[in-house]
Amino acid sequence: MALIEITNLDRIYNTSAVPVHAVRDVTCNIEKQEFMAVVGPSGSGKTTLLNIIGGLDKPTSGKVVIDGIDLSTMPQSKLVDYRLGHIGFVFQAYNLIPVFTARENVEFIMLLQGVNKKERENRAIDLLKQVGLSERINSRPAQLSGGEQQRVAVARALASRPAFVLADEPTANLDTESAESLLDLMEELNDKYVMTFIFSTHDARVMRRARRIVSLQDGKIVEDKVVTPEKKQ
């Protein structure tokens, strides 16, 4: 059984006079440990698709089944718990809590899960070491570079021990060196922890490293191919 099964997914926005068909009849399966990029031009439906997979948005029709659980019929109150326990999020703008240190940012998601203080601290420090920030544990986001902030965001996404990580344009705000370094880290985590990564991106640097690329256009999958990632430059 695939980790994520997407079947005949449609998402229509009726907020304007003309309905906007953001996702059209999308069907695909995502297996464990995939390192997959959803690509396409702006407005192609990448973010909408990721939002539906992440339980942040509901499909108009069709369904998303994760580990045998249908998210499309799950009430909002349960979706919050589901997101907390099963999905890690990495955002384009890092979106860390500015008043917290790197450690506290990573710890916070575990606090929401009810993990005890000692374990929270140990796991947060361990994760920050793994993402190469052992020296910046007590730094606040404003004291970190963009690349470092995104590493903290990755550590935060992994802190809840999710089934998979959704990364929406994770490298869009990073310079080449930081982007490559972040992708190295994600690849390593993908290999080491059998962690599934799903990116939405139109960054060529990400596409080069992905092992599967799903291309969207006008909300439809126009191409779904398994690729051999380029070797690191």
Place this chain on the structure above:
Amino acid sequence: MLLSLAWKNIWRNKKRSLIIIAAITFGLWGGIFSSAIMVGMMESMVETAISRDLSHIQIHKKDYDKDKDVRNFIPDGINVLDNIRSVKGIRAASGRTKIIGMAASPSSSYGVEIIGIVPEDSKQVTDIYAKLIEGSYFKSDRKNPILIGRKLAERLNLKLRSKVVLSFQNLEGGIAYIACRVVGIFKTNSSQFDEMNVYVAQGDMFRILESDPIIHEIAIRSESVETIDLVRDNLLILFSNLQVESWKDMAPELAYLSQTTGIYMYIFVGIILFALLFGITNTMLMSVVDRIRELGVLIAIGMKKSKVFIMIVLESVLLSLTGGFCGIGVGVLTIAYYGNNGIDLTAISGSLESFGATTILYPFLPAMMYIILTIMIVIAANIAALLPAWKATHLVPSEAIRTY
């Protein structure tokens, strides 16, 4: 950690938070200090009335207040007075012989209440002796010494050592006269009292009345303010044939004012907090609007809306309590300073004297007020947080995340 996050969030925009904290501080300080002045004034009026003439408890013959005739004295008053002095909880008691009469000087005359006292006994229950501005407290070789108020002295054009003739009804229904010599002029906080009351030695009154000692009123001081009602109840049992009243029974208007001052105080501070509530709501709303993306992220990663709600309420409560404690702190310091040194209101002494308040005011606020005030602040903060918290919990995370 949620509490820590809420506290840190307050200080993300220092200027904005400090402005609302300053508003709460000054608002509460004003409310607390004004309330302390009101309570201080009220306490002063009550204390003044008790010290001047009411004392804590008074005993009369039943229905004396309806007919203050000279013959309406307490039966066997001297014995009653002696018995009262041995009742537990009583610090001092003084018998008064009271007759309505007329005071006349060569230039004018005026209706007064003539109060016959044993000076040393009276000293134990009231403080007229301390209100003398001229002369002495019955320390005179002159025959028939009298203490009069300054207002009466002005009205009758009397000075120290002036002669004043008192006329009043005797026990047989005839008119008795006594020529007295002014040995002391007192001035209390009530010009009305000063104008209408004169003190003479009880012995002189008995001589003119040609009667055995008679007492119309027994003034009592209890050992403590807290036990007044208890002592009154005991006396009511012991002297069921007499009228036993506490100062609250005798001056219900003062008791009512004292009680309502507390209520007005809460209403007054409540209105201030209500006004501040809008400021807090505005600050919290701005804070939520500034953090829409962040709140969206928190909800997206799995923070329950109930926790987001609690976080916003905590921020509002912490912000309000910070301002509240600053306001209470400044208020306590101000009250402590003026409580010791007093506020000199001599400039408006005329109007204050007309309703029996002192010209030096000592602000005072009961400790319970501070506790209730803190509770009121927390309640106001919770109300102020409702709209911002509602807004925060109704964010759609997928849209909020993309807000810049």
